[in-house]
Amino acid sequence: METFRLTFPLLLLLSLSFFLSLSAQMTGDFKCSGKTTTCLSLVGYSSKNATTLRNIQTLFAVKNLRSILGANNLPLDTKRDQRVNPNQVVRIPIHCSCSNGTGVSNRDIEYTVKKDDTLSLIATEIYGGLVTYQKISEVNKIVDVDKIEIGQKFWIPLPCSCDQLKGEDVVHLAHVVKLGSSLLEIAAQFGTDNTTLAQINGISGDAQLLADYPLNVPLKACTSSVRKDSLDAPLLLSNNSYAFTANNCVKCTCDASNNWTSSCQASSEIKPLNWPTCPPFPQCDAALLRVSCRRPRACVYAGYSNQTIFTTASPACPDSAGPGNYASTFSSSFNIVMVLIQCALLCLCLL
Template sequence: MGSSEAALLRSLPLLLLASLLASLLPPSTALGFRCSNSSSAAATCQSLAGYVSPNATTLAAVQALFGVKHLHSILGANNLPLSTPASFNVSANQTIVVPFNCSCSNATGVSNRRPVYTVRSGDVLYHIAREVFSGLVVYQDIRQVNGIVNESLIEIGQKLWVPLPCSCDDVDGEEVVHYAHVVAAGSSVAAIAAQFNVSQSTLMDINGIADVASLQAGKVLDVPRKACSSAIRNDSLDSYLHIANGTYVFTANDCVMCTCDAANNWTLRCQPSQLKPSNQSACPSMQCEGSNLLLGNSTSTSCNHTSCAYAGYMNQTILTVLVNDNTCPVSNSFAMKDSFRAFSWNFFLILILPLLSFHHIQ
C-alpha cells in the first residue's frame, strides 16, 4: 500500500464525520447579501468583514489569509496607526475588520474572486468555512462557487474561492459601507444595532429578520455603516469609494489619504498621503484650480470657510474642487432696503387713511 492510500485511509474517519455534519446542517441561504445595484456603477464597491481569529495570530497572517494587497488597507479599516507593523499581535477571538472588493450580480453581492484559500492536509469545506474564516461563509457557498460536487473530496493544494457576503446598496437613502458581522453567542439585535449605530428596524429589514427572538449565534448579518459624504465625481476611477465612520483609506494610486469621522459633520477629509505611489511614479499636482490652496488645505475669515476637497482621479490627474461654507449674515444693504420698503408702506397708510375717513364722512 502506497503512502497516498495510507493517508486516505487515515483521513476517512474525518471525512465521514464532515459528511455527517454537513447532512445535519440547514441548507445554504441565498449566496451573499442582497444587492440590487447590479446594472450600474455601484455594481462594485468596497465592503468590510469582521474576522474573529480562532487563535492568536498577526496582522500579516490575516492579510495573507484574505489576500489583502496592502497592509495599510487593514490598518485603515481598523483605524490603527499607519506605523503599526505587520507583526502586530492579534489575540484569539479578537475581531479584525478586513476590507475587500464587492461585486454585485443577480441581486446578490459577494467578494470579487477573493480571498483564495489553498487546501491543506485534513481540510474539509465545513472546517474552512466555519473555523478558518470564522463563519463568514457557509460551506455550501464555497462548494457552489467552486463547482464542487462532493464537499468531502477536496485535494491538498486545491485553490478555493471563498465568497464573502457583501452589498453595494444605499440604505434608507444614504451611502453606507456594508459590514459582514458574525453574531456572537448571547448577542441580540438591540445590542448589535447599538454597537454600530444603526436602527433595529433597518437591521431587521435588510437581513430579513421577522422576530428579534429568532436571531441565532453564528448568523452573518449585513450591517450598514454610515459613510461620509464626499465631492468625488461620478466619472472618477474611484467613484465607488465610500468610507465608513472611524476608518481611513488610500486612493489615487496611494497618493491621497481620506478619513471619515463623524466629528467632522460626516464630511470626507482628504489630504496628500505619505506613502510611495503604487504606480512607482510621482504623485500629480493637488492644487485647486483658481486658488493657491492644496488638497486638504483651507482658509477662513470670520464667517467664510473655503477648503480644497478631493473630487477623484483619472488619467494621471487628481481632481479637486473648492468647497465654500458661508455663514455670513445677510448684507445690511438688503436689510436697509427691506426696512425702507416697510417704512414707505406704513407712511403711505398714515397719509391715506385720514383722507379715506374724511371722504366717508362727506
Template structure:
C-alpha cells in the same frame, strides 16, 4: 442487530444534518441590487493567536495599510503585530452585486491544505463568514467531499453596495455573538433595529443566530467624489481611513472632528501605478493644495479630493462657514419681554402712588 445499528446511526446523524441545514438556511448572502461594485468590510474573528501579516495573506489583501485603515490602526503598525484569539479584525473587500446578492469579487482565494474539508475551511478558517455550501456553489464543486491539497478555492464573502435609508453606507458583515440581540447590535454600530431587521429580512428575534454574519450598515463620511472617478463611490466609516488614487491620497473619516466629511490629503507614499503622483492643487499652480484651507471672515475654502482617472487627480474647492449660527429672534424676543416687564412695573408704581 443490523437494523438496530442502522437506526442508531441515523439518530446520531440527524443533529448534524439539522445543524448544517440550519446553517444553509441562515446564511443566504446579503441583498445587493446596486449595479456597481464598492468597498465593504467583513469582521474576521481570529481562532488562535496570530498576526496581521497572516491575516493579510489569508484574505489576499494587497496592502497591509488597507487593513490598518479599516481598523483605525496606526499606519506604522507592522505586519508582525500580534492579534489575540477571538479578536475581531475588519477586512476590506471589493464587493460585486450579482442576481441581487453581494459577494467578494476575485478574492480571497484559498489553497486547500492536507486534511482540509469544506466545512473546516468555511466554519473554522474563515470564522463562519461563509458556509461550505456557498463555497461549493461558487467553485462548481460536484462532490463537496472531494477536494485536493493544492486546489484553489474562491471564498465568496458576504457584502452589499446598496444605499440604506437613502444614504450611502459601508456594509459590514458582523458575526453575531452568543446571546446578543438586534437592539445591542444596533446600539454598538450606530443604527436601529428596524433597519437591521429590514435589510437582513429578519422578522423574529429567533432568526438572529449566533455565529452567523449579519449585514450592518456603517454610516459613511460625506465626500465630493465625482461619479466618473475610478474610486467612486469612495466610502469610509467613522474612525477609519483609506488610501486611494493609486496610493497617492490618504482620506480619513472622523465624524466628530470634520463634521462627518471625508478629509483627504497627500499620502507621501510611492504611487502603485504612476511614476510620481499627479498635481493635487485646486485651481492655478499657486492655488491651495489638497487638504489645505484658507479663511476670510466666516467663509472657509478647502481644497477637497474629488477622485481620479488614469492620469489626473481631481480636486474641488469646498466652501463652508466657520461662524456659529445664532438665532436673532430669540434675542429680540428676550429684549421685548424685558421692555414689557419694565412698562408694567412703571404703570404699577403710578397706580400705587395715586
C-alpha cells in the same frame, strides 16, 4: 394521541415559519440590487486562536497591509507581525461585486486545501463563520463536500453589498453573530436600528439570530466630493477609518466629529504608485469658491484619473452654522422677553 394530531401540524407550521424567517441569515447571501455594482465592503474577522496581521492579510489576499490598518484606524507604522488576540475582531476591506441581486467578494480570495481540512472547517474555523460551506461548495461546483483533496484551490465567496440605505451611501459590514446576541444589541453596537437590520437581512423582527452566521450591518459613511467618473468612486469610508487613494498621493479620513464629511489631504507618508511623483492639488476657481457664501469655500479633493487629480469647491459654506440649537435660541429669547417685562414694570412703578 388526539392531542398529538392537533398540535403536530401547528408545530410543523411554527417550525416552517421560523426557518423562513432565518433563511436569509442562514444562506449568508447579502442583497445587492442597487445601481452600484462594485464597491469596497467590509467583513469582521476573528480567529479562535491567536494570529498576526500578516496571516490575516494572506488569508484574505489583501494586497497592502495599510488597507487593513486604515479600516481599523491603526497607526501606519504597525508591523505585519502585530499579534491579534483570540476572538479579536479585525475589519477587512474586500472588493464586492453584485449580480443577480446578490453581492459576493471577487475571486482574489482563494484557499488552498491542507491536510485534515474539511469544507465545514474552512468555513467555520479558518474564515470565522463569514461564509457557509454550502456556499463554498455551490460556487466551486463541488460534487461531494466530503471529498476534497490537499492542494485544491477554492474561491471563498464572502458576503457583501453595495446598496444604498434610504438613498444614502453606507459601508456594508459582514458581522458574525455571537451566541446570545440580539438585533437590538447589534444595532446599538453599530449605530443603527433593529428595524433596519431586520429589513436588509430578511429577518423577522422577533426572530432569534443564529450564532456564527454573518449579518449584514450598514455603517454610516462620510460624504465626499469625489466625482462619479473618478477611478476611486465611490469613495466610502466608515467612522474612524482612513484610506490612501489617487495612487497613494491622497489620504482621506472619516471622523463623525467632522460632520460626517471625508477629509482628504495630499500625503507623502508612502511612495506614490504608478506616478513618479505626486502632482500638486490644482487650484479651484476663485469665483466658484465664493458662490452663495459670505466667505470662500474650501478647495477639496474630488477624485483622480490616470494623469490628474481633481478638486472642487466644498459643498458647505464655512460660515453656514445653521439655525443653531433650539433650546439655546429659546433660552436667549426668553431672557430678552423677561428683561423687557421688567423694564415695563419699572416704568409703571415710576408713573
